[in-house]
Amino acid sequence: MATKPGKQARETKKTPIKIKINGQWHEFEPGRDIVPEMTLSYLLREKLGFTGLKVACDEGACGACTVLMDGKAVLSCMKLAAEAHGHEILTIEGLPEDDPVIRAFVAQCEPGYGTALQCGFCTPGFVMAAKGLLNENPKPTTGEIKEGLSGNICRCGCYSGIARAVLHACEENKGGKPRSFGSMHLPIGPSVRLPASTSRPKGRGKP
Numbered sequence: 001m002a003t004k005p006g007k008q009a010r011e012t013k014k015t016p017i018k019i020k021i022n023g024q025w026h027e028f029e030p031g032r033d034i035v036p037e038m039t040l041s042y043l044l045r046e047k048l049g050f051t052g053l054k055v056a057c058d059e060g061a062c063g064a065c066t067v068l069m070d071g072k073a074v075l076s077c078m079k080l081a082a083e084a085h086g087h088e089i090l091t092i093e094g095l096p097e098d099d100p101v102i103r104a105f106v107a108q109c110e111p112g113y114g115t116a117l118q119c120g121f122c123t124p125g126f127v128m129a130a131k132g133l134l135n136e137n138p139k140p141t142t143g144e145i146k147e148g149l150s151g152n153i154c155r156c157g158c159y160s161g162i163a164r165a166v167l168h169a170c171e172e173n174k175g176g177k178p179r180s181f182g183s184m185h186l187p188i189g190p191s192v193r194l195p196a197s198t199s200r201p202k203g204r205g206k207p
């Protein structure tokens with residue numbers, strides 16, 4: 001018996017891929033919105049505009065693309081977007097500004113350890129990797145922090161500062177006093193305001 005066109009269309013309609021991203025469920029049509037080979041990093045950055053995560057190596061070697069999946073740190077360049085079906089993804093955009101890890105990274109500037117960020121390219125990956133680590137182990141030792149973040153690379157070499165920042169975030173998690181940005185002694189000069197007429201190069205790439 002011939003199948004009516006409407007019925008056939010209903011039968012061939014594919015089950016949507018549902019992913020909760022930063023607290024909001026998104027629905028994607030397989031084949032149209034998400035093709036089988038699409039990575040989670042591509043979906044998040046290029047399709048949805050969550051450009052906080054960076055794609056540097058695109059082969060699981062640098063940690064720049066780290067996000068949380070159900071609270072655990074994952075490399076989004078090594079996950080297929082379709083694998084996230086039914087899961088909860090958190091990117092750095094989903095963290096509140098006063099998150100203890102973010103505060104600690106921004107405030108870190110102790111002599112002898114240095115800052116936790118210079119160019120900042122690796123920072124979202126380190127912050128999300130640290131969040132994943134603290135979810136599993138809220139009181140890690142310095143050794144455990146080093147081990148936990150060993151999959152992330154910082155080209156600026158801020159490793160000591162990053163480890164210190166994560167230690168301070170743990171202290172704040174444990175009820176310690178939040179670190180104040182106001183009393184920071186920044187190891188850099190004051191910012192310089194450019195005259196309005198100064199022309200700036202206009203990059204076209206995504207941040």
Ligand code: FES
Pocket residue numbers: 054055056057058059060061062063064065066075076077078
């Ligand atoms: S971009 Fe994913 S690990 Fe380097």
Ligand code: FES
Pocket residue numbers: 116117118119120121122123153154155156157158
């Ligand atoms: S702060 Fe520049 S790569 Fe880490």
